[in-house]
Amino acid sequence: FTVKGTVQGTFTKADADKTATIKVHVNPATVENVTFAGADSAEATVSTKAEAKADDSVAALLGKLPRQAAVKWTNHTATVDKNLTWTLTDAQKSALQARQGGTFDLTTTVQGRTLTVHVTVEPATIVKLHDPAVVTYVVGAADQPTLPTFVKADYSNGDKNVDVAVTWDNAGSVDYTKAGEYTVTGHVDGSTDTVTQKITVTNATIDSVSSLKDLTVESGAKLTLPGVVDAKMSNGQKTTVAVQWDDVDGAQQKVNALEGGDFTVTGTVQGTFTDANASKTITVKVHVKAATVTGVVISGTTTAETNVTVKAVANETESEKALRDQLPATAAVSWSNHTDATTADITWPQLTAEQKKILQKREGGSFDLTGTVKGVQNKVTAHITVQPATIASIANAEAITVVIGTAKPTLPTTLKATYTNGDTADVKVVWANADAVDYTKAGDYTLEGSAEGYTGEAPTLTIHVVEPTLEKHDTEYTVTTKPGVAPTLPDTASTTWSNGQTLTAPISWNEIPADAYAKDGSTFDVAGTYTVNGQTFDVVAHVTVKADATPTPNPSQPSKPSDPSKPSTPSGSNNASGSNTSDSAQNNANGNTQNGNAQNNQQSQNTAQSVASTGSNVLGIVSAVVVLVILAVGFLLVSRKRH
Known part of the structure; x- marks a missing residue:
């Protein structure tokens, strides 16, 4: 590697570079040993539990494994910690998840040196x-x-x-x-x-129930529905479970139907079904046999026969109607298995011509009618008795007019009767109060009659008792006399009455002056009056004076009454008309008030009275002849004295 430095001092050239470098070559150190950090060993022991998830189990294990190793190098006094990387194989991962637990070694390499962890997997809990x-x-x-x-x-x-x-x-x-x-x-x-x-x-629940067999029952019988139904239960057993039927009363009413028929009754199975959604409904079909008729009687009776009594009336149609009004209209029909009878209409047949005749007969009769009961085949019979017709009414007798002094009338013994069937016939009548009629006293008398078997309004007979009426009376005479001889006027006048009597009465003449008959050929009238039964009549004598005349009254003197002890009282005054004819007009007027039938009834009596009257008239004529003879003798004696 190169090490840089800065030259110290001042350079001549101000912009000269003051940087100085030196390149260093370092030989590599060698490893003396490798251990787990914080330990003096290259081996470690770890205990772990499997987690529910494999990743969690791995993470839990990794969290427990050493994280660093201490590496000691040559020429170095201090160790260098180095992060460790752990990698599990699939087998180790599976071992880490084993329920029963187990062990395995997990290794890693650092600087060519191997580090080992002895892993113990505790059994799962x-x-x-x-x-x-x-x-x-x-x-x-x-x-x-x-x-x-x-x-x-x-x-x-x-x-x-x-x-x-x-x-x-x-x-x-x-x-x-x-x-x-x-x-x-x-x-x-x-x-x-x-x-x-x-x-x-x-408790056992219902898996299923069996269907019910159809029921057959007679109409009107008591419907007995099954109280239980066969069921298969959830415990594997077979048993019966209760059924609650719907509308049992309604079902019974259907059974009570006379015509029978089929219907279905629905019920509910009692109990719990295994399947909560299963239907608990159960049905049974009921077949009802139609009821049969066990008897038919006429309503209101105990038999199928009845007696009907009718009376015939005048009209045939009304007679039949009266009969039909009395025929029973309904019958009581008894049915099998039914305590209550039903009511059915009865149809009665039309009457035959012969039956109609019997219904109208005056003497009555009988016949049978057979009626049909609606809806059944049974028949009923009505025994018809037609009572003999009775008298419905009796006509009143025609009035009789009787003139006082005539014979008592013969009362009618029969009258026209009308029967309830319309027939008419003469029936005997008895007059209860016939003796109450006073034939000597004018007035109207009403008699009541009775007939055997008749209770209706009594027939009546009116008898009119009337005063006799004047039929004719003497009103004038023709008299002849000789001059100087006082005319001989009639002593009595005659009246004839409607009762057949002829009554006479003395005439009271006015005085005649002597000079009235002194001269031959002169004529004059002499007025007079007479009274019969309190009635005064005027009379006139037409006198003719003749020298050669034979003094004679004309007409002859009337006879006296045949029975002066029983004079009739006239009903009124009758003035003379001035003639010698009968009072026919007045008589006819009075006669019109009399009943013609009454006159016929009195015909025989009047005939007898006429005979009696004729005898009286003969006696009167004889008397007149005697008077004329006496007058003639007297006239002869007077003539002899004058000579």
């Missing part, structure tokens, strides 16, 4: 014990669990899950007949830690 997996035991399983003889351990050298023997301390504390959580503690040699084995004892 357990840094972690792994608890074995939880053991689950199902109560009742065939084999109880066996605790493991080894557990997994992690070592400090990084080995993991290494099987290590374990000793269990309290294995007998587990009750395999009772569900629960149990913990068994174990220990492993070479570790102060403990290991635990958890044992879960559970």
